[in-house]
Amino acid sequence: MGTPLELEARGLSVDYAAGNGGLPALRGIDIAVPAGEFVTVLGPSGSGKTTLLNVLAGFVRPTGGTARFRGADIVAPSAERAVVFQRHALLPWLDVTDNVAYPLKVRGLDRRRRRRMVLPLLHRVGLADFAGHAVWTLSGGMQQRVGLARALAADPALLLLDEPLGALDAITREDMQGLLLDLWSSSGKTVLLITHDIEEAVFLATTLIVLSDRPGRIVARRTFDFSRRIVAGEEPRAVRSDPAFAAARAELRDLMHDQSRIVRRTQESLS
């Protein structure tokens, strides 16, 4: 056996109990992620992307197959696998520092030590000047920076990102993508990001997985080096205008369109 896998799923299926039978959400998912990868999961709404993330985080138990982290079955949430959500995940009654320091608080570190440990993180995400601000007064992009810094404070091996940039405007989004790559490369953590944005998925991924419409199956896997090139110092704008980038984007767009065409045909045949 080569290097042990950070994250592994074999024949993973999830059905949600609903009415008679059950609602199939995921079918036969196989993934194998070595440490240090940046995996993006692309799929239309309702493709079970979030279900996949919920299984990997330990919120949902698979109904079939296995999901493993470092060789052990995932059965419950753990600080080794921190999740950043799109919204509603911060604690609005705490200021920026206390939100970021929360993972340290639950470990029993005293206040002064927490503050000392959090400050470099705030610098890294560009929030050092907002340490004492109430989180609900910040913009959406800044709130997501708080969420990222907080996840990093837990020092997880794996970062699970559930469309963390989904609610942001285009420019803030690009800034945040740069920040994500920066944090990924400097921390060496494994990242799995869920998105429905094709460009974002291609831009960030070392490995990209495309899920079909419900129930989600893997319909395509790609490996890219755009994010590694940016980490190595290439200009993001140059990478985005690379013909290979455009080609990858176009190919995935066609693939996604085919997915939705299948939906349309099914709907037509039903009506």
Next chain:
Amino acid sequence: MMEALFASSTVAVPPAAAKPRQRRPGRIPVTVLASIAFWIAVWWALAAFAVVPPLFLPSPEAVANRLVTVLTSGFADATLLHHAGASLARVLSALLLALAVAVPVGLAMGLSPVLRGVLDPIIEAYRPIPPLAYLPLVVIWFGIGEGAKVLLIFLAIVPAIALATASGVRSVPAERVNAARTLGATRLQVLRDVILPNALPDILVGARIGLSVGWSTLVAAELVAATRGLGFMIQTASNFLVTDVVIVGILTIAAIAFAMEYAMRRLERRLTPWKGKL
């Protein structure tokens, strides 16, 4: 020239004008004051033109004069402040007890479907019953002392706070709880650091509703064997047809309840400025 024009026009617009007008917290709006003034005027007119005999509706002056005598020499062996103090102590101690009991009950109902199934029918069954209806039972079981009075008000307040707390617990976004769990929080830490603070706005709303229910139960609580209290004062006055004291009592309860409602709103703004924001 143009530059000067532009410059002056930018300066001329004060930054506050760009924002939508907001009422400064802590100021009573003109409409409220106007409404109060209007109804006092109506009251005065009804009494002054003898539309209603003074036995049924004494004039505002008579009530004001009575207020002064009740404040200074008292009515039914105690001054107005003593009566108000006794009632306030009952309502506030009932509120504190209710918070101590109803918040854990509400948490349990919000967290556990089993406990909700057990507790919900009890609360829903007695909640709509007027306290006056179960007052005899409280007296038979717990006597006529101070404890029984507080208990009656307490029973009236508990459902409001318990149900509000339970709904606050159930409204916690799943992401907030899940995120805390992946950051290493134990179930107890999630309860203390996420669920309870998240329910605080609802608990405060429950306490506000509970307070007004508490004041409306006060008169019933002071029906039996009280020697002090606004409810007792009103009942004594009504027995002797001293209508102006009845009105003094009613207005005093209204004023105290209004002041407490106002204080609770200030408290809400202070403790939960983030309510509905994130």
